[in-house]
Amino acid sequence: TQLLEQSPQFLSIQEGENLTVYCNSSSVFSSLQWYRQEPGEGPVLLVTVVTGGEVKKLKRLTFQFGDARKDSSLHITAAQPGDTGLYLCGRSGGSNYKLTFGKGTLLTVNP
Amino acid sequence: EAGVAQSPRYKIIEKRQSVAFWCNPISGHATLYWYQQILGQGPKLLIQFQNNGVVDDSQLPKDRFSAERLKGVDSTLKIQPAKLEDSAVYLCASSLDRQEAFFGQGTRLTVV
Numbered sequence: 001t002q003l004l005e006q007s008p009q010f011l012s013i014q015e016g017e018n019l020t021v022y023c024n025s026s027s028v029f030s031s032l033q034w035y036r037q038e039p040g041e042g043p044v045l046l047v048t049v050v051t052g053g054e055v056k057k058l059k060r061l062t063f064q065f066g067d068a069r070k071d072s073s074l075h076i077t078a079a080q081p082g083d084t085g086l087y088l089c090g091r092s093g094g095s096n097y098k099l100t101f102g103k104g105t106l107l108t109v110n111p
Numbered sequence: 112e113a114g115v116a117q118s119p120r121y122k123i124i125e126k127r128q129s130v131a132f133w134c135n136p137i138s139g140h141a142t143l144y145w146y147q148q149i150l151g152q153g154p155k156l157l158i159q160f161q162n163n164g165v166v167d168d169s170q171l172p173k174d175r176f177s178a179e180r181l182k183g184v185d186s187t188l189k190i191q192p193a194k195l196e197d198s199a200v201y202l203c204a205s206s207l208d209r210q211e212a213f214f215g216q217g218t219r220l221t222v223v
Contacts, residue, residue: 031210042202042214043154088153090212096166097209099144101153
């Protein structure tokens with residue numbers, strides 16, 4: 001069962017545009033991770049957010065953790081073709097620290 | 112620091128055959144995960160090890176899939192017999208803190 005809902009599922013934009021993708025859950029996260037996966041590769045960790053309301057920046061990527069720690073967003077400014085990939089949010093939860101992922105947002109940035 | 116190593120990168124087998132995948136995690140990482148990823152979707156957790164013990168295998172199809180992590184380091188995932196719907200990418204990941212995971216490149220399995 002996927003406990004993390006990601007939206008949109010697909011996004012195709014032109015180079016230079018801005019975009020935001022979302023990750024939501026009905027339960028509270030102790031922390032949440034964002035990953036990017038390029039075709040033919042495994043996911044690569046981008047960031048971990050821990051504190052409600054936290055904002056982290058990674059070059060043109062801005063990650064925000066909701067105040068209630070039930071949602072998160074990833075904003076990309078001036079997207080480039082190299083940003084193309086599957087963006088995944090993941091969380092570790094439960095007594096076994098089970099690491100689960102959303103279905104992802106497949107982003108295509110056209111030159 | 113060496114990353115997570117997986118082999119093979121690609122495998123094509125006929126249905127009802129068996130196949131095995133190998134994973135070598137990052138040194139010192141006690142937690143190891145195997146995921147199945149259907150094209151364009153998020154990874155689905157199959158099994159999670161803590162050292163050489165299984166902590167979650169609730170989504171592992173145990174009638175055909177098996178996994179082991181002898182000595183708490185390397186791991187193998189086996190499918191026997193394979194079905195067409197097993198065609199997917201199988202990802203191995205490891206973690207030091209059970210929060211952030213580091214993935215291998217994956218094995219793309221095609222069952223024909």
